[in-house]
Amino acid sequence: MDFVKDLISIRDLEKRHIDLILKKSSEMEQALKEGKPPNSLKGDVVATLFFEPSTRTRLSFQSAAMRLGAKVLSFENVGASSIVKGETFSDTIKMVDGYADLLVVRHAQEGSARYAAQLAEHPVINGGDGGNQHPTQTLLDLYTIKRAKKKIEGLKVTLLGDLKHARTMRSLLYGLSMYGANVTLVAPKGLEMSKEVIREVKEKFNAKVEEKSKMELADADVLYLCRIQKERFSDQYEAEKVQKEFRITEDAIKGVKDDLIILHPLPKVDEVAPEVDRSKHAYYYEQAKLGIPVRMAIMETMVV
Amino acid sequence: MPLVVEKIENGTVIDHIPAGLGLKVLEVLKIDRNYEARVALMMNVPSKKIGKKDIVKVEGKMLDDKSVNKIALMAPNATLNIIKNSNVVEKKVVKLPQELRGAFRCPNPECITNLEPIETIFRMEKPEERRLRCGFCEMAFEAKELLS
Numbered sequence: 001m002d003f004v005k006d007l008i009s010i011r012d013l014e015k016r017h018i019d020l021i022l023k024k025s026s027e028m029e030q031a032l033k034e035g036k037p038p039n040s041l042k043g044d045v046v047a048t049l050f051f052e053p054s055t056r057t058r059l060s061f062q063s064a065a066m067r068l069g070a071k072v073l074s075f076e077n078v079g080a081s082s083i084v085k086g087e088t089f090s091d092t093i094k095m096v097d098g099y100a101d102l103l104v105v106r107h108a109q110e111g112s113a114r115y116a117a118q119l120a121e122h123p124v125i126n127g128g129d130g131g132n133q134h135p136t137q138t139l140l141d142l143y144t145i146k147r148a149k150k151k152i153e154g155l156k157v158t159l160l161g162d163l164k165h166a167r168t169m170r171s172l173l174y175g176l177s178m179y180g181a182n183v184t185l186v187a188p189k190g191l192e193m194s195k196e197v198i199r200e201v202k203e204k205f206n207a208k209v210e211e212k213s214k215m216e217l218a219d220a221d222v223l224y225l226c227r228i229q230k231e232r233f234s235d236q237y238e239a240e241k242v243q244k245e246f247r248i249t250e251d252a253i254k255g256v257k258d259d260l261i262i263l264h265p266l267p268k269v270d271e272v273a274p275e276v277d278r279s280k281h282a283y284y285y286e287q288a289k290l291g292i293p294v295r296m297a298i299m300e301t302m303v304v
Numbered sequence: 305m306p307l308v309v310e311k312i313e314n315g316t317v318i319d320h321i322p323a324g325l326g327l328k329v330l331e332v333l334k335i336d337r338n339y340e341a342r343v344a345l346m347m348n349v350p351s352k353k354i355g356k357k358d359i360v361k362v363e364g365k366m367l368d369d370k371s372v373n374k375i376a377l378m379a380p381n382a383t384l385n386i387i388k389n390s391n392v393v394e395k396k397v398v399k400l401p402q403e404l405r406g407a408f409r410c411p412n413p414e415c416i417t418n419l420e421p422i423e424t425i426f427r428m429e430k431p432e433e434r435r436l437r438c439g440f441c442e443m444a445f446e447a448k449e450l451l452s
Binding site: 009011088089090107108109110111112114115129130131132133196200 | 410412414415416417419420422438439440441442443444
C-alpha cells in the first residue's frame, strides 16, 4: 500500500500520496455516477467517533463507508456514551479498536487523533482535532479545485475569513503550497493566519503567500471562505462591522473572473449573501457532495 | 584572582553553560535545598569560548539521557565531565537531540498531552534556530518556550 497507515495530518503526506487520492477520488466519482460503487469494504466495520459535533464530516464518512459496503458504528452524542461516566479518551479508543477495522476520530483536543493512532492497531483517520488539522477536508478541497480548474499549480487562490482559528485553512494552505498555487490570505485584524504556519510553507515549498487585510478578488481563480465567529470578538460592534466588511455579496463579486469558484467548508451562517448561492460562482454545495467519493477513496486506500 | 572551588569525588561537572542559566540547570537536575551532597554553582566565570559562563558541580549525580537532552537545549555548547574517584573519566560535549521524549510539557494548553497521561515528543525542526515541533498538536516552539 503506497499510503500512510493513519491519516492524521496533511504534514504526513507527500505529493504522491495526495495524487493517489485525487486519482482514486475521480474513479470513485465515476463509479458512483454509474451506480456501481465498489463493494471493497464488505465485511468491514468503520467506527465514527465524534467527541465534538459534526454534520457533514460524520455523515459523509458514514455514507462513504456504506457505499463501499462497510457497516458503520457510531456515537454522535458524547452525552449518550460512557464518556459521561468519566471514561478516558484512551479507553474509548482501545475499546472501539476491538470492534472496528477503521476508526474516524474527531476530538476538541489538538493531537488527539495522533494519540488515537498510537493506541489503536487499526488505521485511524483524523476527522478534525481542535484547531490543528482536518486532512480529509483538505484532500476534498484539493480534489474540488483540481476537478473544477484541471490543475492547482499556478492558480490564484484567496483564503478569506478567520484564518487564525480555522483548521481547514491551515491544512489547505499547506496543501496548496505543496502544489505551487499562489495564495493570498485575507483576514480581519487579529484573526490572521499564524506567522509560523506561513513561515513553514515558505521554507518547505518556497510557497508564494501574500497577506492582505482587504478583499481584492479581481484576479482570483478560487475564493475559499470560512466563518468569522462573533464570539472571537470582545466588542460586538466591531464583530458586526468586520462581518459586514468580509461578507460575500453580489457587489463583492462584481468584476471577478468569469470562472471564479467560491468554496466553503460549510456550515456557513451569514458570511455569504443568499443571492451568491444562486450565482455561477457558488461551488460549495458541489464541494460538499464531493466529500463522498473523496472519503471513499481514502477509506478504500487505507483498509483494502 | 581565580575562584577556587574544591574538587568533587564522584559526580558531574557541567561546564560552558551560558552565563545566567546555571540556576536553570540545577532546576532541570531537580537539585534544590533538599539535595544533601555537595553542589557548587559558579556564575559569570570568564570564558575564552563564550565570554562569560556558568559552571555547575554536583557530587553524587550521574545524568540520565533526559537531563542531558534538556541541558543540550538550553546550553548547546555545554560540556559534561564525569568524575569518578576525583578523576575525570569521561568528557563529552552535549548534542542537540533530534527528538526529545518526555522531557517537557507542551506549552499549548489545547494539546492532548496536557489532558491525558502521554509522553510528550518534540522533534527538532530547525537546529540552528532551536525550533521544535510537538509530535501531537504539531505546534512549533522555540527552545526557550519549552524551558520556561
